[in-house]
Amino acid sequence: MDLIASKQIHVQTLIDHYKHLPGGLLPLLHAVQNCFGYIPASAIADIAVGLNLSKAEVHGVISFYHDFKTKPVGHHMVQICRAEACQSMGSRELEEHVKTSLGIGYGETTPDGFITLEPVYCLGNCASSPSVRIDDDVYARVDKKRFDSLIAGLGGSL
Amino acid sequence: MTRRDYSEAIFYLPRDTTAKALGAEAVEKKLIANGIKPIRNGSRGMFWLEPLLEVAVANQRIAFGPLLPEDVAGLLESLRQDIAEAHPLYQGPVDKIEYLANQQRLTFARAGQGDPLCLENYQSLGGFNGLRNAIEMSGQDIVDQIKKSGLRGRGGAAFPTGIKWQTVLDQPEQQKYIVCNADEGDSGTFADRLLMEADPYQLIEGMTIAGRAVGATQGYIYLRSEYPSALEVLNIAIERSNVAGFLGDDICGSGQTFHLEVRLGAGAYICGEETSLLESLEGKRGMVRYKPPLPAIEGLFGMPTAVNNVLTLGAVSTVLDRGPDYYKDFGMGRSRGTLVLQLAGNVKRGGLIEIPFGITLRQLLQDFGQGTHSGRPAKAIQVGGPLGAFLPDSQWDTALDYEAFASIGAMVGHGGVVVFDDTADMAAQARFAMEFCVVESCGKCTPCRIGSVRGMEVIDRIIAKDDREENMILLNDLCDTMEHGSLCAMGGMTPFPVRSAINYFSGEF
Numbered sequence: 001m002d003l004i005a006s007k008q009i010h011v012q013t014l015i016d017h018y019k020h021l022p023g024g025l026l027p028l029l030h031a032v033q034n035c036f037g038y039i040p041a042s043a044i045a046d047i048a049v050g051l052n053l054s055k056a057e058v059h060g061v062i063s064f065y066h067d068f069k070t071k072p073v074g075h076h077m078v079q080i081c082r083a084e085a086c087q088s089m090g091s092r093e094l095e096e097h098v099k100t101s102l103g104i105g106y107g108e109t110t111p112d113g114f115i116t117l118e119p120v121y122c123l124g125n126c127a128s129s130p131s132v133r134i135d136d137d138v139y140a141r142v143d144k145k146r147f148d149s150l151i152a153g154l155g156g157s158l
Numbered sequence: 159m160t161r162r163d164y165s166e167a168i169f170y171l172p173r174d175t176t177a178k179a180l181g182a183e184a185v186e187k188k189l190i191a192n193g194i195k196p197i198r199n200g201s202r203g204m205f206w207l208e209p210l211l212e213v214a215v216a217n218q219r220i221a222f223g224p225l226l227p228e229d230v231a232g233l234l235e236s237l238r239q240d241i242a243e244a245h246p247l248y249q250g251p252v253d254k255i256e257y258l259a260n261q262q263r264l265t266f267a268r269a270g271q272g273d274p275l276c277l278e279n280y281q282s283l284g285g286f287n288g289l290r291n292a293i294e295m296s297g298q299d300i301v302d303q304i305k306k307s308g309l310r311g312r313g314g315a316a317f318p319t320g321i322k323w324q325t326v327l328d329q330p331e332q333q334k335y336i337v338c339n340a341d342e343g344d345s346g347t348f349a350d351r352l353l354m355e356a357d358p359y360q361l362i363e364g365m366t367i368a369g370r371a372v373g374a375t376q377g378y379i380y381l382r383s384e385y386p387s388a389l390e391v392l393n394i395a396i397e398r399s400n401v402a403g404f405l406g407d408d409i410c411g412s413g414q415t416f417h418l419e420v421r422l423g424a425g426a427y428i429c430g431e432e433t434s435l436l437e438s439l440e441g442k443r444g445m446v447r448y449k450p451p452l453p454a455i456e457g458l459f460g461m462p463t464a465v466n467n468v469l470t471l472g473a474v475s476t477v478l479d480r481g482p483d484y485y486k487d488f489g490m491g492r493s494r495g496t497l498v499l500q501l502a503g504n505v506k507r508g509g510l511i512e513i514p515f516g517i518t519l520r521q522l523l524q525d526f527g528q529g530t531h532s533g534r535p536a537k538a539i540q541v542g543g544p545l546g547a548f549l550p551d552s553q554w555d556t557a558l559d560y561e562a563f564a565s566i567g568a569m570v571g572h573g574g575v576v577v578f579d580d581t582a583d584m585a586a587q588a589r590f591a592m593e594f595c596v597v598e599s600c601g602k603c604t605p606c607r608i609g610s611v612r613g614m615e616v617i618d619r620i621i622a623k624d625d626r627e628e629n630m631i632l633l634n635d636l637c638d639t640m641e642h643g644s645l646c647a648m649g650g651m652t653p654f655p656v657r658s659a660i661n662y663f664s665g666e667f
Contacts, residue, residue, distance in 0.1 A: 022459060023421070025441030030383075030422055064443035064600075065424035067383055083345030084540055087590070088503035088578045089531065121427060121544075121594065123384050124348040125176050126576065127205035127501065127508025136386045140179035 011043045015050035038069040074109040074116035079133040082119045085126035097144045114156040164237040170212040174201035175387045182209040188230035200356020202270035203510030221249040265472045269356035280359040288478030292367045293412045300371035307482035308494030313467030314571040316560045325454035326372040329462040334374035337465045340381040341430040344543025346502040346574030350468035354388040358395035364471030369416040377418045427598035432465040446646045488514040493559040503576035504530045519554040534579040542571025545651035547658035584663035589617040591655040606649025609640040
């Protein structure tokens with residue numbers, strides 16, 4: 001079985017699992033995104049049929065939330081906190097450094113597909129700012145040097 | 159002085175997000191390499207000391223921090239030789255550390271004492287006493303106790319909890335819901351996260367009591383996706399509560415039902431607004447609803463719903479355990495009980511501070527915070543998140559109490575206190591307030607959706623000295639429109655940080 005077909009079967013399994021859950025669309029979208037890293041266009045059509053919604057309604061929900069992606073993202077997700085507590089500790093300078101050193105802006109992925117950079121508005125780590133999240137781990141007191149070593153620690157081709 | 163025997167000591171190392179963000183995992187690895195398996199406790203909330211290792215010996219918990227992996231071997235050696243008191247990271251008995259000793263912890267009394275997921279530990283520290291009391295009471299009796307305690311919503315709006323619950327209770331018998339708002343999006347706040355990570359059963363207990371009070375059998379915790387550790391802890395805690403009979407179809411053998419589920423948000427600040435949150439829980443775009451109808455009458459899936467903040471529901475177990483008078487005796491004026499403050503930003507000793515209402519910002523900054531992290535003079539303090547006012551030195555003697563803060567055009571909100579030193583650019587902060595509203599507005603009402611974009615543009619022109627006077631008038635007018643014409647606090651309060659920055663720091667515009 002090719003990869004695309006197996007993915008479609010998996011999406012259908014997820015739809016069957018969530019379609020009877022009250023308010024199940026968000027949990028379903030999270031599950032699909034956890035599986036593929038983003039929500040493929042083909043899945044949107046299947047979800048719409050499965051949950052008896054229009055494609056526009058599903059798309060409307062996806063586009064409302066910052067978390068949901070409709071295109072593949074990098075192997076690692078790097079989020080820089082832009083909220084006030086981090087700003088008070090120099091996150092604006094950190095942002096500039098991050099963009100320069102990775103060579104990408106917010107919402108972009110490095111050409112090798114290794115890192116996607118995004119802003120985040122508060123990681124709840126505000127007594128030890130500035131904060132950065134890489135995948136599911138939060139890092140505190142991130143200055144330029146610490147950021148560079150965190151990125152180096154990811155390995156990859158950068 | 160008798161020698162301490164550390165060979166029998168128990169080690170505690172927090173599993174909290176901030177402790178981990180500061181290196182607790184690497185410290186644990188070092189401890190394990192040295193033959194010590196620490197209990198992963200919750201954090202005490204003294205974040206400037208994290209990772210904070212506690213060594214329990216001779217009925218005392220001796221604290222060491224902030225501990226780096228490279229400190230571990232030396233510390234263990236000094237413990238073996240019983241000369242740890244001379245160690246540079248020695249902080250003394252944890253409960254004697256001033257930062258903690260000067261607090262009055264009710265909701266956070268258990269935080270950090272043990273493994274947050276250990277049910278025995280929770281119960282040995284008074285856990286589920288409130289629920290056991292509630293099971294013997296009628297819904298009305300529980301609501302009356304909450305009313306009597308004076309508890310007001312800790313999410314930001316400070317609405318009396320008992321009155322909200324009464325409204326839900328008064329609805330005819332039907333499917334009702336308890337929804338916990340754990341979408342803690344305000345910058346400078348982490349109390350909900352700390353509670354969920356350090357004492358999750360307290361939230362479960364509070365929600366179960368709420369369900370019993372208003373006649374709801376289903377609860378949802380709407381958790382922001384930025385909190386993966388809290389998600390993990392809550393899911394395990396709910397599973398264990400179900401197994402142990404504190405949730406499910408036969409709570410504590412009473413035959414009463416309450417089911418609980420965590421639902422994850424997807425990165426939208428506006429979903430902290432209760433009606434937007436309900437839309438999101440229903441699987442829709444998080445668009446703010448018109449009120450009325452109140453969620454207490456037509457809430458989740460159109461059914462009566464009590465939406466409460468994590469800290470509000472956390473406080474409920476204290477009220478039901480110790481009685482409403484005990485709780486009410488803390489605080490001042492119409493602000494009863496304890497206030498959970500989160501000292502953050504550019505501050506030397508940031509962390510969680512639970513104290514009775516009435517402390518001033520200056521006391522907070524000086525006594526607890528010990529000044530700024532940078533060592534430079536503090537210039538502005540933003541209280542209550544991104545929609546809160548920036549307050550200058552001249553306002554720092556205002557008592558932290560809902561009414562006193564409202565009287566100076568500020569708000570306590572969810573208790574976030576973010577300190578800025580004298581390098582802060584207040585015009586840039588005012589612009590950011592508008593920019594944040596651009597990013598996070600749900601888009602339903604025009605003053606918020608478009609006003610924020612125009613606000614950002616006008617501030618840009620003011621900063622560029624482009625027809626400054628005219629643009630200041632325009633900005634003021636725009637702020638009026640947003641304040642009075644927006645559907646919810648997002649657009650309605652974005653002018654607060656903007657106007658306070660202009661009023662108090664006019665020289666920077």
